[in-house]
Amino acid sequence: xxxxxxxxxxxxxxxxxxxxxxxxxxxxxxxxxxxxxxxxxxxxxxxxxxxxxxxxxxxxxxxxxxxxxxxxxxxxxxxxxxxxxxxxxxxxxxxxxxxxxxxxxxxxxxxxxxxxxxxxxxxxxxxxxxxxxxxxxxxxxxxxxxxxxxxxxxxxxxxxxxxxxxxxxxxxxxxxxxxxxxxxxxxxxxxxxxxxxxxxxxxxxxxxxxxxxxxxxxxxxxxxxxxxxxxxxxxxxxxxxxxxxxxxxxxxxxxxxxxxxxxxxxxxxxxxxxxxxxxxxxxxxxxxxxxxxxxxxxxxxxxxxxxxxxxxxxxxxxxxxxxxxxxxxxxxxxxxxxxxxxxxxxxxxxxxxxxxxxxxxxxxxxxxxxxxxxxxxxxxxxxxxxxxxxxxxxxxxxxxxxxxxxxxxxxxxxxxxxxxxxxxxxxxxxxxxxxxxxxxxxxxxxxxxxxxxxxxxxxxxxxxxxxxxxxxxxxxxxxxxxxxxxxxxxxxxxxxxxxxxxxxxxxxxxxxxxxxxxxxxxxxxxxxxxxxxxxxxxxxxxxxxxxxxxx
Amino acid sequence: xxxxxxxxxxxxxxxxxxxxxxxxxxxxxxxxxxxxxxxxxxxxxxxxxxxxxxxxxxxxxxxxxxxxxxxxxxxxxxxxxxxxxxxxxxxxxxxxxxxxxxxxxxxxxxxxxxxxxxxxxxxxxxxxxxxxxxxxxxxxxxxxxxxxxxxxxxxxxxxxxxxxxxxxxxxxxxxxxxxxxxxxxxxxxxxxxxxxxxxxxxxxxxxxxxxxxxxxxxxxxxxxxxxxxxxxxxxxxxxxxxxxxxxxxxxxxxxxxxxxxxxxxxxxxxxxxxxxxxxxxxxxxxxxxxxxxxxxxxxxxxxxxxxxxxxxxxxxxxxxxxxxxxxxxxxxxxxxxxxxxxxxxxxxxxxxxxxxxxxxxxxxxxxxxxxxxxxxxxxxxxxxxxxxxxxxxxxxxxxxxxxxxxxxxxxxxxxxxxxxxxxxxxxxxxxxxxxxxxxxxxxxxx
Numbered sequence: 002x003x004x005x006x007x008x009x010x011x012x013x014x015x016x017x018x019x020x021x022x023x024x025x026x027x028x029x030x031x032x033x034x035x036x037x038x039x040x041x042x043x044x045x046x047x048x049x050x051x052x053x054x055x056x057x058x059x060x061x062x063x064x065x066x067x068x069x070x071x072x073x074x075x076x077x078x079x080x081x082x083x084x085x086x087x088x089x090x091x092x093x094x095x096x097x098x099x100x101x102x103x104x105x106x107x108x109x110x111x112x113x114x115x116x117x118x119x120x121x122x123x124x125x126x127x128x129x130x131x132x133x134x135x136x137x138x139x140x141x142x143x144x145x146x147x148x149x150x151x152x153x154x155x156x157x158x159x160x161x162x163x164x165x166x167x168x169x170x171x172x173x174x175x176x177x178x179x180x181x182x183x184x185x186x187x188x189x190x191x192x193x194x195x196x197x198x199x200x201x202x203x204x205x206x207x208x209x210x211x212x213x214x215x216x217x218x219x220x221x222x223x224x225x226x227x228x229x230x231x232x233x234x235x236x237x238x239x240x241x242x243x244x245x246x247x248x249x250x251x252x253x254x255x256x257x258x259x260x261x262x263x264x265x266x267x268x269x270x271x272x273x274x275x276x277x278x279x280x281x282x283x284x285x286x287x288x289x290x291x292x293x294x295x296x297x298x299x300x301x302x303x304x305x306x307x308x309x310x311x312x313x314x315x316x317x318x319x320x321x322x323x324x325x326x327x328x329x330x331x332x333x334x335x336x337x338x339x340x341x342x343x344x345x346x347x348x349x350x351x352x353x354x355x356x357x358x359x360x361x362x363x364x365x366x367x368x369x370x371x372x373x374x375x376x377x378x379x380x381x382x383x384x385x386x387x388x389x390x391x392x393x394x395x396x397x398x399x400x401x402x403x404x405x406x407x408x409x410x411x412x413x414x415x416x417x418x419x420x421x422x423x424x425x426x427x428x429x430x431x432x433x434x435x436x437x438x439x440x441x442x443x444x445x446x447x448x449x450x451x452x453x454x455x456x457x458x459x460x461x462x463x464x465x466x467x468x469x470x471x472x473x474x475x476x477x478x479x480x481x482x483x484x485x486x487x488x489x490x491x492x493x494x495x496x497x498x499x500x501x502x503x504x505x506x507x508x509x510x511x512x513x514x515x516x517x518x519x520x521x522x523x524x525x526x527x528x529x530x531x532x533x534x535x536x537x538x539x540x541x542x543x544x545x546x547x548x549x550x551x552x
Numbered sequence: 553x554x555x556x557x558x559x560x561x562x563x564x565x566x567x568x569x570x571x572x573x574x575x576x577x578x579x580x581x582x583x584x585x586x587x588x589x590x591x592x593x594x595x596x597x598x599x600x601x602x603x604x605x606x607x608x609x610x611x612x613x614x615x616x617x618x619x620x621x622x623x624x625x626x627x628x629x630x631x632x633x634x635x636x637x638x639x640x641x642x643x644x645x646x647x648x649x650x651x652x653x654x655x656x657x658x659x660x661x662x663x664x665x666x667x668x669x670x671x672x673x674x675x676x677x678x679x680x681x682x683x684x685x686x687x688x689x690x691x692x693x694x695x696x697x698x699x700x701x702x703x704x705x706x707x708x709x710x711x712x713x714x715x716x717x718x719x720x721x722x723x724x725x726x727x728x729x730x731x732x733x734x735x736x737x738x739x740x741x742x743x744x745x746x747x748x749x750x751x752x753x754x755x756x757x758x759x760x761x762x763x764x765x766x767x768x769x770x771x772x773x774x775x776x777x778x779x780x781x782x783x784x785x786x787x788x789x790x791x792x793x794x795x796x797x798x799x800x801x802x803x804x805x806x807x808x809x810x811x812x813x814x815x816x817x818x819x820x821x822x823x824x825x826x827x828x829x830x831x832x833x834x835x836x837x838x839x840x841x842x843x844x845x846x847x848x849x850x851x852x853x854x855x856x857x858x859x860x861x862x863x864x865x866x867x868x869x870x871x872x873x874x875x876x877x878x879x880x881x882x883x884x885x886x887x888x889x890x891x892x893x894x895x896x897x898x899x900x901x902x903x904x905x906x907x908x909x910x911x912x913x914x915x916x917x918x919x920x921x922x923x924x925x926x927x928x929x930x931x932x933x934x935x936x937x938x939x940x941x942x943x944x945x946x947x948x949x950x951x952x953x954x955x956x957x958x959x960x961x962x963x964x965x966x967x968x969x970x971x972x973x974x975x976x977x978x979x980x981x982x983x984x985x986x987x988x989x990x991x992x993x994x995x996x997x998x
Contacts, residue, residue: 017623017652024616033616035646 027051043260052217052260054197057106057123060156064264065110065119072108073145074138082133082169091165092127099125104159107138112154113268115275118146121156124198128160131203135163136173139207143180143191152190152271157208160226161201174206181210188390190274192267195222195245195254212387213270213327215258216245223248252329252376269325273343273350274391280349280534299483301492302468304460305439306402311515313340313355313398316438319519320526321346321353327384329376333413336377338369338405339449341384343393347527352388354381354449355398358439371440372405375418378448382425389429394530397435397449402467404445419448426451427549432533432541434526437461437493437502453545454529456504457493463501464491500551553869554578554629554653558622559597561633562612564923564940565845566593569631572861581625583618585611587931592923599625606933612636615643622652629653629868631861635935638844639666655868656822657843664818665841669712669750675838678817680810683829683837685752693733699751700729706756709733711740712748719743722754755837757989758829759798760784762842763811764852765824766863772873773815775808776856777882779848783977785900785993790970791977792848793887794855797948797986798830807836814841823849823864832989847940850921851886854944885951886944889959889974893936896973904932909965913958917944917951930967938969948986952978973997 024033030049039046043063044053055063061070081088096102104126110119120142122129131139139155146153162170184191193211195204197220205224216222223243231238241247245257258266304310317324321344329335341354358371381397388395404415426433435452441463450463457463465471468482471489496502506525509518533541558581559569566582570593573580582597587606594600601621604611611617613636622630630647632638632655641662647654656662665671676682684703689712690696700707700723709732711719719740721732733749741747764776780796781789795804811826818841825842849860858880867873894900906929912920922939930938941958945951956978959971980996982988 015628015651017626017628017650019619019623019650023646023649035615035642037645038642 025053045260052197052219054124054158055260056125057101057121057156060121061106061108061110061119063260064154064156064267065112066114069111070108070119071110072106074107074141075102077103077134077137077141080133080166080169083165083167085165085167088165095126099123101126103134103138104129104131105135105138107142109151112264112271115268115271116151117271118142118149118151118153119156120153122158122203124158124160127163127165128198129158129203130160130163130170131173131177132163132166132170133173136170136176139177140180143177143184143207146189147180147184147187150187150189152192152274153184154192154194154267155207155211156194156196157199157203158196158220159199159201159203159208161203161205171202174202177207178210181207185210185212185390188392190271190391192270194258194263194267195248196220198222198226200224200226209253212274212390213255214253215256215263215266216248216254217260217263218245218257220245222253249328250335252332252334252380254329255327269323270343273325273345275350277349277392280531282528282531297487298489298492298495299468299486301460302462302482302486305462309512310439310460311512312360313357313400313438315515316398316436316519316522317344317353317355319515320523321351322348324353328380329383330379331383332376332379334374334376336369336374336380337367338371338373338401339377339381341380346523346530349527349530350391350393351530352384352393352395353398354384354395355438356401356445356449358400369405371401372403373401373445373448374405374410375413375415378404378418378422381449382422385425385429385433389431392431394431394533395429395433395452396526397433397452399435399437399441399446399450399461399463400439401442401445402440403442404448419444422448423451427542427545430538430542432530432536433545434529436506436522437463440467442467451545451549453533453541453548454503455501456506456525457496457502458506459493459508461493462491463496464489554627554865556581556598556625556627557629557631557655557865558583558618558625558627559593559631559633560612560618561631561636561638562588562591562593562923562934563937564921565633565847567596567923568921569633569861570597572859572865576862576865578865581621581627583612583621585933587933590928592925592928601625606931608636608933612934615640615646618643619646619650619652622647623650627652629655629865631655631865632844634844634847639842641666653868655864657820657824661818661820662843665843668840671840672838674817675814678813680814680817680838681836683753683755683839686750689748689750691747691749693730693737696733696749696751697726697729701726703751703753705729706754708752708754709736710750710752711736711744711746712750713740713744713746719749755829755831757991758782758831759796759988760789760827760990761796761799761807761830761836762825762827762846763808764846764849764856764860765811765815765820765826766858766860766867766873767815767820767822767824768867768873769821769870770872771816771819772876773812773820774873774875774877774880775811776852776858776860776880778804778807779846779851781848782988782990783983783992784990789848789890790993791887791889791974791983792851793885793948793951794851795882795885796830803834803836810836810838814838822867823860847890847937848888850919850940850942851888854886854917854919854942855882855884856880857883884944884946885948886942887948887951887955889941889955889978890937891939891941891962891964891974892970893930893938893967894970895968896970900970902932902936903968904930904936905967906930907964907966909963911961911963912939912941913961915958917954918942918958919944924964938964949984952984 027046029051032048044055105122107120191211192213195216199222248254324344326342340357344353356371359365359368433452435450435455437457468486469479472481472485473479493505556579559566570580580597582593582600583603584594585606603617604614637643641659644654645659686699706724709721719736721736723729723732737747759782761778763778767773779792779794781792783791814826827839828836830836893903910924919942943954
């Protein structure tokens with residue numbers, strides 16, 4: 002009997018069979034995936050590109066410099082604060098199954114040789130939920146980062162606060178947020194990466210408070226989970242609700258980053274937030290193209306509106322070395338009529354913000370012809386404050402017929418948004434330079450132009466209103482725009498005479514000499530940054546106030 | 553010995569393997585795509601399992617379905633043939649995990665030999681002659697030029713991520729180096745988004761010589777002589793022969809020993825091919841090792857009297873080699889012509905279609921490996937090879953004459969083939985005299 006059993010077992014071993022766990026079925030395309038291959042492919046389905054949730058150990062290896070991770074805060078003691086029945090036993094089982102001590106791994110690492118404090122959540126442990134240990138480890142991570150003056154990177158994924166620890170879980174939200182605040186008050190960078198899923202008490206605390214918030218595509222992000230919302234409201238939720246893309250559209254994400262590029266993006270952002278080096282004066286001689294002056298103001302208006310005029314993006318790509326664009330106002334939406342982010346000038350990081358009109362018809366429509374909605378101005382304020390926190394100079398490019406005009410813009414408070422932009426710009430302790438590159442239409446233009454210096458490209462204009470609007474209000478006849486233009490004193494030359502701008506920059510022959518123009522501009526901007534670096538914060542604020550007090 | 557083998561291939565090689573299984577008393581399982589429902593291999597095997605739609609990505613490359621078919625039919629081993637999954641280490645690994653014997657070397661060996669740069673470095677370190685080249689990748693034109701001057705001209709500039717001739721240039725002198733390097737790198741950047749380059753001495757007009765190896769699991773390695781595969785068009789072999797008219801007895805022995813050494817370095821097991829380039833001065837260089845059965849294995853079988861497919865199966869089942877090197881007696885001369893469904897007058901475009909009538913002659917020393925039959929279809933989804941015509945005779949001249957006679961009698965009615973082109977090559981004086989290199993087709997036929 003025994004002999005026979007043994008034989009069957011031996012046979013069994015030799016029978017071709019698929020061992021359990023060798024293949025995983027993709028929940029999106031239904032195809033079978035070889036587990037090892039999936040791991041090699043960063044847990045992305047090779048067939049349909051679906052993102053699987055990534056175990057924390059793989060995630061860490063994926064974004065850090067090889068061998069640089071040192072785990073910290075493993076000594077936080079286990080608790081069952083409300084003596085929840087079966088909780089400790091359940092944790093024991095999960096520990097055995099996953100080899101995880103808790104739902105977050107914290108430690109120190111380097112990314113592209115930049116030292117960081119790193120926290121990575123793991124959904125395999127009670128859906129990455131936050132109880133005492135998770136809250137405590139994250140708090141310690143931020144506290145230690147503050148002490149050591151290091152940036153923090155959190156890779157978040159969590160169902161929220163942990164039910165089994167009751168009210169003590171809820172308290173972790175407050176505790177962690179305070180540690181984030183102290184870290185931020187010390188002028189340090191926090192990058193939050195939201196992955197599938199980031200919801201509940203984690204989303205509503207430290208996860209949404211990054212200086213920069215990134216998300217993986219198509220991740221579930223929100224406060225109340227979709228099932229809870231559906232059951233509570235008895236409503237069917239729309240497709241794409243609470244995805245990364247949904248949040249991006251509503252202004253809460255700086256960027257959606259694909260997994261393959263995550264390390265590179267984090268590295269770029271870290272680099273852009275390093276303390277700027279001591280600024281040196283560079284005296285470059287540069288051949289300048291000549292001015293081509295027209296006496297006719299209407300001609301200038303037409304030139305400033307010309308469809309092939311360089312846009313903000315053209316200036317950014319030619320004047321600066323790299324540009325990392327950030328999106329969203331963090332409140333209601335993302336407005337493509339204003340773009341902003343961090344760029345480098347001679348390796349000095351600067352914040353660049355500008356109206357973007359667009360090149361093709363499609364792009365012009367998406368960008369609303371450079372006419373920004375309230376969320377555009379709110380995004381500008383957000384990015385300017387971020388610049389101030391990290392002591393970066395701000396360069397703005399002005400190119401708008403005016404702020405967006407319409408029901409939606411009014412509903413969301415266009416006037417208030419512009420007012421606040423003007424108000425906040427007076428507050429900023431970093432130097433601001435504004436450059437008029439096309440149309441400077443009304444409050445929509447001024448909203449980004451409360452600067453220490455304002456410069457104008459020779460064929461740009463800046464005015465209280467478009468000449469058409471001016472003629473229509475004053476003479477009830479839009480057709481007298483040409484006449485209005487000549488009276489309004491809106492050309493660069495007029496503006497210089499009125500003291501509204503400090504400098505006129507030549508445009509030469511336009512496109513053919515654009516390289517010369519931008520090289521020249523680069524030198525001029527570097528000079529501005531150098532001059533301003535000699536002033537202290539109070540002097541910078543005061544000089545801006547004095548400038549506008551004179552009008 | 554295995555009781556049942558699944559053949560993860562199609563066409564003539566699947567047919568060939570099924571025939572061997574029958575000879576050995578092993579049950580065979582064919583797999584087929586929807587396009588191959590009526591194919592010869594599907595009909596001939598003891599069992600046949602459909603593994604997906606016509607495109608090979610969904611069928612003959614679909615590892616999950618193939619392994620399911622093996623598990624479902626209880627096949628203990630999979631013979632991958634050539635092409636498709638035959639040199640896919642991941643597939644070999646998956647077979648292993650599922651307790652299925654992959655008839656071929658271990659996944660580790662496939663992987664090592666599949667990485668051409670690593671394989672070259674490994675062989676260089678072991679003292680196997682290779683074409684001198686840059687040991688580390690080069691990125692910058694100035695740095696590259698220094699390396700090039702050290703190596704000597706002419707030089708081949710290659711993209712590390714390269715393939716299909718993209719990012720590849722030949723620089724003949726110092727003067728044209730910079731230009732060629734920059735263009736190759738630009739091409740590499742745009743094609744592979746990777747500007748990592750390698751430099752290699754360019755061997756002018758070489759012969760492509762490959763040695764057939766057999767190695768068992770116990771460290772016994774033998775070689776079955778060489779094949780000369782220099783008659784190529786765009787790196788596609790057209791005519792192969794064994795032995796090569798270019799090798800002396802001494803050189804053959806020397807290269808054969810090196811081939812055995814290569815196999816031993818990586819602990820090779822199964823049938824494999826060690827490829828060399830032979831330059832006009834009689835110097836030879838290792839280029840790569842193919843870790844599978846080759847299309848042209850038949851000519852070696854003719855001169856060595858060893859059934860290589862049979863040996864593959866025996867080795868995989870754990871048998872040790874029955875013969876030693878001294879038992880291998882290479883005799884006579886064998887030539888293979890590949891008959892393809894392609895139109896030489898239209899840039900060799902594949903010409904699939906229905907075959908109304910097909911006739912292959914037979915006779916002493918004539919072997920036809922094919923999967924064609926009257927009324928079968930040649931699918932546009934797969935390789936266009938229709939048949940391998942192999943002849944054997946006591947000496948090269950006689951073999952050529954025999955081949956000409958055989959080709960003349962072949963009838964393939966319904967589609968266009970390269971039969972005439974093959975005839976033209978056979979009738980070329982330089983070919984008849986064994987006076988050819990890999991440049992033969994380019995020089996004489998374009």
